[in-house]
Amino acid sequence: MQNKLRPVYIALNALMLWFALGLQFYISTVDYIAKGRSFAGAIIQIISYYTIQTNLLIAVALTAILIAPASAWGKFFSRTPVLTAIAVYIIIVGLIYNTILKGLVPLEGLFKLTDFLLHTVSPIAYLIFWLFFVRKEVIYWSSILPWALFPLLYLIYCLIRGAIGGDYPYPFVNAAKFGYGQVAVNSVGVLMVFLVLSGILIGISRALKKS
Numbered sequence: 001m002q003n004k005l006r007p008v009y010i011a012l013n014a015l016m017l018w019f020a021l022g023l024q025f026y027i028s029t030v031d032y033i034a035k036g037r038s039f040a041g042a043i044i045q046i047i048s049y050y051t052i053q054t055n056l057l058i059a060v061a062l063t064a065i066l067i068a069p070a071s072a073w074g075k076f077f078s079r080t081p082v083l084t085a086i087a088v089y090i091i092i093v094g095l096i097y098n099t100i101l102k103g104l105v106p107l108e109g110l111f112k113l114t115d116f117l118l119h120t121v122s123p124i125a126y127l128i129f130w131l132f133f134v135r136k137e138v139i140y141w142s143s144i145l146p147w148a149l150f151p152l153l154y155l156i157y158c159l160i161r162g163a164i165g166g167d168y169p170y171p172f173v174n175a176a177k178f179g180y181g182q183v184a185v186n187s188v189g190v191l192m193v194f195l196v197l198s199g200i201l202i203g204i205s206r207a208l209k210k211s
Contacts, residue, residue, distance in 0.1 A: 006133045010066045013125050017059040020117035024052065027110050048161065049169045050154055051097065054089045055118050058126055061086060080137045084205060085147040087130040088197045092151075094123030095193065101170065130201075136208035144198045151194060155187055 025046055032042035046052055061077035068074045076082060097119040107115050158173045159180075168174040172186040 007066060009129060009133060010062050013129060014059055014062040014066060016117065016125070017055055017062070017122060020114050020122070021052070021055060021059060023110060024114040024118065027114070045167065045169075048158070048167070050151075051093050051118055053154065054086075054093050055122055058086060058090060058122065062129075080135055080205065081139050081143050083130060083134045084139060084201050085143070085150075085198075087126060087201055088147060088194060089150065090123045090126045091197055092190070092193060094119060096190070100172070104171070136205045138206050138209050139202045141199075141202060143202070144195065147198060148191075148194065151190070159183070 025043070028046050029039065029042045032045055033039060037045065047056075060073075061083070064071065064073040064077045069078060102119070155173065158169060159175060162168040162173070162175060166176060168176065171177070172190075173183055175183045178186075
């Protein structure tokens with residue numbers, strides 16, 4: 001039963017994500033251009049959000065698993081450590097947004113819809129996918145180190161882009177406003193969340209494999 005439900009669940013999740021991402025890119029591009037940005041500048045601004053990058057990563061992963069499982073991409077994204085790392089990334093999206101960022105920018109209409117889909121529905125849907133449809137195995141604790149590369153590179157990108165153009169996607173990485181010292185403190189806080197979540201998911205996977 002679980003094997004029959006898996007492709008259906010993956011397909012529905014992927015379709016939801018592609019819809020939400022496509023809609024987000026469309027409405028945000030129109031909004032940014034109306035505010036004076038170029039088309040390229042609008043796309044760069046949208047793709048600079050960790051939420052967008054992580055949800056896009058999930059959409060690509062699920063699509064590859066569904067339509068090309070034997071391909072290099074399909075095999076890569078079918079690996080339990082890879083899928084678990086992605087779970088950590090998207091859970092962080094949901095936790096940070098819904099505890100710190102939600103409500104800072106008033107949203108209406110389609111913006112509110114995409115916000116809900118990408119920040120709330122997506123983390124929950126992917127966590128369900130990971131719990132019930134991802135093969136559990138003994139993941140090495142050392143896997144946490146390579147998992148940290150994505151958020152680390154993202155932080156470096158944010159700081160460099162912010163220093164050059166003044167655009168910071170999130171207030172807690174705004175070095176121009178709070179200084180690099182405070183950004184470092186904020187980053188350590190996110191790192192702690194990352195380490196705890198990684199440890200919990202690795203522990204769950206190892207426990208379920210043994211059982």
